Amino acid sequence: MIKITPKEYQTFCKYVYDICGITLAPNQSYLIETRLAPIMKRLECTSFSDFYNKCRADRLKKMEQEIIDAITTNETYFFRDKSPFDLLQHKILPDLIDKRSNRAGIPPTIKIWSAACSFGQEVYSIAIILKELLGSDISKYRISIVGTDISDDAVARSSYGLYNQFEVERGLPPNKLRLYFDQADKGWRIKDELRAMVSFRKQNLFQSIAALGRFDIIFCRNVAIYFSQPDKVKLYEKLGSALAPDGYLLIGAQESLTGITDLFEPQRYLRSIFYQKQQK
Ligand SMILES: C[S@@+](CC[C@H](N)C(=O)[O-])C[C@H]1O[C@@H](n2cnc3c(N)ncnc32)[C@H](O)[C@@H]1O
Numbered sequence: 001m002i003k004i005t006p007k008e009y010q011t012f013c014k015y016v017y018d019i020c021g022i023t024l025a026p027n028q029s030y031l032i033e034t035r036l037a038p039i040m041k042r043l044e045c046t047s048f049s050d051f052y053n054k055c056r057a058d059r060l061k062k063m064e065q066e067i068i069d070a071i072t073t074n075e076t077y078f079f080r081d082k083s084p085f086d087l088l089q090h091k092i093l094p095d096l097i098d099k100r101s102n103r104a105g106i107p108p109t110i111k112i113w114s115a116a117c118s119f120g121q122e123v124y125s126i127a128i129i130l131k132e133l134l135g136s137d138i139s140k141y142r143i144s145i146v147g148t149d150i151s152d153d154a155v156a157r158s159s160y161g162l163y164n165q166f167e168v169e170r171g172l173p174p175n176k177l178r179l180y181f182d183q184a185d186k187g188w189r190i191k192d193e194l195r196a197m198v199s200f201r202k203q204n205l206f207q208s209i210a211a212l213g214r215f216d217i218i219f220c221r222n223v224a225i226y227f228s229q230p231d232k233v234k235l236y237e238k239l240g241s242a243l244a245p246d247g248y249l250l251i252g253a254q255e256s257l258t259g260i261t262d263l264f265e266p267q268r269y270l271r272s273i274f275y276q277k278q279q280k
Contacts, residue, residue: 001037004029008048015052020068020150021206023228035070039063069153073226076118078171079125081253083272084219089129091269092248096216097141099246109142113215113242115205116223117147120158120198121171124190126219127197128180146212148203158200161190205235209242216244221252229260236261240277249275 004012012032013024024031036051043063045051055063079085093110100108110130114123126145131138149155164187168177181188203209205223218239224232240263243249249264251257257264257275264275 001033002040002045002047004033004048008052011052012048015055016067016071019064020072020204021231022071022226023231031071036067039066039070065152069151072151072154074118074151074154075222076121077167078121078176080122080171080221083253084221084250084274085125085129087250087269087272087274088126088217089133092217092274093130093133096248100216107140107142110144110217111213111215112143112145112217113212113219114145114147115203115218115220115239117149117158117200117219118151118154119163119167120147120154120161120200121163121167122219122221123147123158123198123200124161124180124194125171127194128176130197131180131194143197145198147198147200148212149200150202150204152202155200155202161195163187163189205238206231209238212242214244215242215247217248217250218243219250221250221255223252224255225252232260236263240264243277245277247277251275 009029009032016022016024016032032048040048040051043051043054045054055067058064096110097108100110112126114126117123123145130143130145134141147155147158149158162184163181168181168188177188180191180194182191203212205220220235220239224235227235236257239249240261257266263278265278266273267276
């Protein structure tokens, strides 16, 4: 494996930051070396400087995307951490349905965004909760669930909705597997009825999110941990602008908004926390 020099590491840290906002720590050079090694081997690079020059010369930015796919951590699983999905089922959706159902004659709209959705397990977990909560009444609502990620690979895999045995055994109860997935050649594929409830698209959280519109619920979990403090501030400001005034924000179990932004107010329900915008 080709070793990275301290100077090359500095250059790559800046490059990775510029393309996806991930801030690498000074002791993470092994991550660059190991994760980029297969791409460098394929391109027959002789050093990281050689690799960097090839990346910069790639006008179609295909290598940039390959680096993003290699550097990002896609760890995820169905119903991850459980409590956000309990909150969704028992508190957030019932409250929202109540609030949105008051307008006579207009089907209530519920818009949900899973920002940085990785391979889609979070998105399909949300769809399953909605399906189970609303049952046959689901057709009376205008529901939109959007999953976005910076990685082309993640967006493609999410859209296809195929999971291997290991992946479906992580967090997905067996009865839900039987109800919502069809056995396929290489694993389990999400059924069309759930697939039809969701959509996926590419979105770098550091670029404008205006085109996505406004959401009632935003899941943005386990991605801000890779960003610097000032970038977390910018991210949550952006999420605030995309959230309805009475909307709900859910962040990761290891994440907190304390000391980052006072745009949101923590709300406690049972033993879980969700966030709502501070009322001015
Ligand atoms: C650890 S996964 C989290 C998946 C899911 N939200 C969960 O909690 O299980 C982090 C995801 O963030 C994505 N990501 C990293 N930087 C990003 C950025 N700047 N914009 C959008 N997505 C990003 C990665 O591609 C990866 O799929």
